[in-house]
Every structure is written in C-alpha cells, then in structure tokens.
Amino acid sequence: MISLQNITKHYPGGIHALNGVSIDIDDGDIFGIIGISGAGKSTLVRCVNLLERPTSGRVIVDGQDVTDLTGAALRAYRRRVAMIFQGFGLLLQKTALDNVCFPFLASKGRITDDDRAKAKELLARVGLADKANSYPSQLSGGQQQRVAIARALACDPEYILCDEATSALDPASTQLILDLLHQINKETGTTILVITHSMDVVERICNNVTVLVHGRVVEQGPVERIFADPQDETTKALLGRVSWNA
Amino acid sequence: MPNLSEFFANYGNLLMQGTIDTLAMVFISSGFAYALGLIVGVVLYVTSPTGHHPMPLFNAVLGWVVNMTRSIPFIILLVALMPFTRALVHTTMGVVGVMPPLVVSATPFVARMIEQSLSEVPHDSIEAAEACGASIPRIVWSALLPEALPSIVRGVSITLISVLGYTAIAGAVGAGGLGDIAIRYGYYRYEDEVMVVTVILLIVLVQIIQSTCDIIASHIDHRKRMHMSHE
Secondary structure, three states: EHHHHHHEEEOOOOOEOOOOOEEOOOOOEEEEOOOOOOOHHHHHHHHHHOOOOOOEEEEEOOOOEEOOHHHHHHHHHHHHEEEOOOOOOOHHHHHEEEEEEEEHHHHHHHOOOOOOHHHHHHHHOOOOOHHHOOHHHHHHHEEEHHHHHHOOOOOOOEEEEOOOOOOOOOHHHHHHHHHHHHHHHHHOOEEEEEEEEEEEEEHHHHOOEEEEEEOOOEEEEHHHHHHHHHOOHHHHHHHHOOOOOO | HHHHHHHHHHHHHHHHHHHHHHHHHHHHHHHHHHHHHHHHHHHHOOOOOOOOOOOHHHOOOOOHHHHHHHOOOOHHHHHOHHHHHHHHHHHOOOOHHHHHHHHHHHHHHHHHHHHHHOOOOHHHHHHHHHHHHOOOHHHHHHHHHHHHHHHHHHHHHHHHHHHHHHHHHHHHOOOOOOHHHHHOOOOOOOHHHHHHHHHHHHHHHHHHHHHHHHHHHHHOOOOOOOHHOOO
C-alpha cells in the first residue's frame, strides 16, 4: 500500500505545486489521479518514486517511510516502483530489447542471457516480439509506449506509475495501452497509479479516483460514485456536466 | 611536368615527414585531451545546479578554471608551460615537446564540447533511466554517453581541426609538422610553392577529418529513421 501523507511541494519563487495532499492507494488497485494542467498531479506522482522530494509530508510504502531514502536504498525502492512517461522516456540509441534490459543493467551492472530471454518474453507480451531489434525511431508512439511498459515490467514491480501515459497517443493506441495495463493488473496484481487529465481514461480502467485542483484534493472515492454524483465544480467540468466558464 | 617531379624530389620527403608529424601531434594530443576532457565534461554536467549531483560551488570553480584555460592564447600557453613541458617530456621542441601544451589547451575545449553534447540528450530518457533505479555512474555510462555519442563524434571533428590549427601555430616555435614547414620555407624563405603545397595538404587533412567524423556520426545515430538501404 502506498500512503501519501500530507504531501506539500513548494518550488523556489513561491510556487506551491502541492498543498497537503493525502492519498491511500490499496494494493492491487488501479487508482486514478485526475486534474487539469498545473493541478500538481505530475509533481505528486514524481514524489512517489522520489524523482521529486516533497517539501514536507511522508511517503509510506508498505509501512516503510521512504521519503528520505538515498543511495542504494533509494535505487532498490525505485525498482519496486516502475514508471511510464507521457514522452515514453526510451533511450533512442538502444534497440527495444536493450531498452527493456536497461533495468537489469541498472540493478546488477550486467545483462545475462536469462535477462534477455525474459525481456523477449515481455516484448512478446506487449505484442512486439518482432520489434526486438528496432530502434525507437522506427516504432510508432503506441509501440514505443508498449516498449516502455515492457521495460517497466522487467523488474517485476509492485507498483506502476503512469504519468499521462496515453496523452500523446491516438485513440486506438490509447485503448491498446489501457487494455494492457488492465490485463497486467488482473494477472499480476500490480498496483497501478494513473495520472491523467482525461475522465475517459479514469472511467475505462480505474477503480478509485482523486480529483486534484491547485495542489489540493477536492474529491476522492470509487469511480462509480464520483461519476454518478460529482460534488466539486472541477469534477463536474472534467465530466463535461458543466462548461468551464460556468 | 618536370617542374612537379623536381619539386617532389626536393621536398617530397620533407612534406611526407611533416604530414606524419602533424597527424601524430593532432591525434595523440587529442587522444589525451579526450581522456581528460571526457572526465571534466561529465563532472561539469553532473555537478551543475540542475544536474544529477548538484555541487554549485565546485561546479562554478571548475567552470572558472576551464574558462580561464580557454582564454589564454595558445602561443602564450605554449611558452608559459615550457618549464612544465620540459619536466614532463624532457624537451620543449619537436612533436613531443608540443604535446603537453596541446593537451592542456585542448582538454577544457573538449570538456565544454562533451558537456554540450550531454546537455542535448532529452531529459525524458535520462529521467526514465533514473526511475529504473540506475546509479549516477550507471546513468552516465549506460544512458547519457551512448545517447550523446553521435553528437560527441561530431565534436571530435571540431576538436581535431582546432588542434590541427594549434599545431600550425606551434610550428612557429619549432614544433615540427606542416605548420613548421609553411613558416620556415614559405614565410622565412619565400618559397611559395612549398607553402602552397603545405596549405593544400592541410585543407585535404581537414576535409578527411570532417568527412570521416560525419560518416561515423550518421552511421551510429539511431535517432532518426534509417536510410532506405537499412530497412
């Protein structure tokens, strides 16, 4: 379980990205965090794997306070929490296979034949068995994101963080990626945290959702309830029930 | 063309030796400069205020040392370093005698080229490597440098050609090589033919260096779509 406790993040210059955000994400859940641009949702997800350090508040994972981890302990923790990015974050000078093998390199300093075999299985699982030797520039956006998902799965993560993972993709690729994430969650029980500005994405795969506005949680609960009876104006607007100018 | 064969009978060996000396100075000095400059460039990148291991004060001091070394005109550096050069290689003359100042001069240049190449690598890719739990040395070695390699290779041609220019200046104080020949024969003895041939040789060297590096860089660059022949 990931427990974010009263997370704040202030940047130099007085920008307050997060103001006391508390969220509990249960194991095995697909949890959505939704908000418009600038709501602080990307900052929040980056606090989970400590790509950003919260200014205050704690990040508790399975009862362990990880907020102040450094060095080898931090790197070991990050291997439990994989991440998928809007811009895919693939290494452009490496083949799909070598990208998927990168977490092995990061954890052990070398890539064994077993690792390569596992990476090939993962590529097959995301439907890219025949693209192992392709470079990212030879793949479509959807294919690149599938490579990134295979890379995320390499270290058998307990959690997968998706930072606007489908925002750069066309509807067909989006559907494919969401189905894949859903399937991974069902088969392995991996907890998935989905950051998005799209209610459509939330509706399709999330069980629970938090609505973030100006770095604060304004609404939180099961997706059906929030969709059926939105309380906050931003939620209503995100659902298209009211116009933004209202 | 009796004139031409006569010319090469007289000067052929001299020009051949000059070319070999020049190439030796350029490639050996640049090799050392890259060994050192690569380290300095990576350290500059990693310790910058927005780097993976920010050390602002150290970074500022190192940057200042690099800038200072780059500010000194090469001919001044060459003379100023003579005691150091003599202590290191026991001569200040010839091909060997000019290598230490060439290395000292080229290293900060290389460091900035490397730093520049590293900073061109998309932030996304490197952050993803970080999120995979890679250590800083691992990120540098397995992500940053391979991603920056095409750019680094393009930088190599710029460095080699700059160092080639420096060797010509070093010719003025007895370093040997084509620059030395151009000055001794062309400038002091008004033997224009020798000077012209020397300059032509230098132009050819520059073209070869530039073309070779360009070909290598585009061959190892996988960021854009492959040429038809590869697909």
